[in-house]
Amino acid sequence: MIIFNDIKKLPVFLVNTFYNRNIVYEIPMAKDDVIEKLGELFSERCGLFSSPNLYGKFTDVYSFVLKPKRSLISIRSFEQDPAYLNGTLSDTENGGTKIEVKLRPNSVFGILFITLALFAFYHLYQYFFMISGTTNNLFIFLFLVFIMVPILCAMAGTASHSLKENFEKYLGIGDAIPGEGG
Numbered sequence: 080m081i082i083f084n085d086i087k088k089l090p091v092f093l094v095n096t097f098y099n100r101n102i103v104y105e106i107p108m109a110k111d112d113v114i115e116k117l118g119e120l121f122s123e124r125c126g127l128f129s130s131p132n133l134y135g136k137f138t139d140v141y142s143f144v145l146k147p148k149r150s151l152i153s154i155r156s157f158e159q160d161p162a163y164l165n166g167t168l169s170d171t172e173n174g175g176t177k178i179e180v181k182l183r184p185n186s187v188f189g190i191l192f193i194t195l196a197l198f199a200f201y202h203l204y205q206y207f208f209m210i211s212g213t214t215n216n217l218f219i220f221l222f223l224v225f226i227m228v229p230i231l232c233a234m235a236g237t238a239s240h241s242l243k244e245n246f247e248k249y250l251g252i253g254d255a256i257p258g259e260g261g
Contacts, residue, residue: 098189100239104178106252110141110168113176113250117143120249131249132241141168147242158185161238164246178250182243188235192228199223 121136135145146160165181199220206216
């Protein structure tokens with residue numbers, strides 16, 4: 080059981096638990112070979128529909144960011160892509176490479192989730208406690224909770240999952256079982 084001494088840490092815990100996903104891969108490929116393979120991907124200037132559906136850049140010598148080239152989801156806000164994969168490379172004891180990945184969907188999905196949840200519970204409150212509450216308020220609550228929120232969660236999950244699958248396929252680690260990181 081997790082007990083919070085500081086309530087200010089609760090939102091960070093919730094975001095890291097339900098929104099971000101940390102994955103640790105250990106692959107037998109040398110770190111320099113992984114850097115070279117990712118460098119080839121980052122330097123490709125092929126068209127939008129070329130395979131793989133990835134583009135990105137190195138943010139540091141051993142850190143990188145990947146995003147999907149194309150997606151069915153279009154978001155125009157401060158973050159343009161539907162999902163982000165941040166990775167860090169390090170050596171393992173057996174000469175392989177350890178890839179620590181932080182995978183997350185666009186922040187707009189989280190903002191919309193909170194907004195829809197608050198709007199839904201406002202309508203539930205209005206139905207039960209306000210004189211002006213009607214059955215329409217109850218139907219709006221049910222629609223938001225049982226239709227809109229699951230669709231939003233499915234869109235966010237699909238965007239993240241497809242980015243992870245493309246990354247694994249590109250590096251040839253699709254059959255490997257990733258270890259969950261902290």
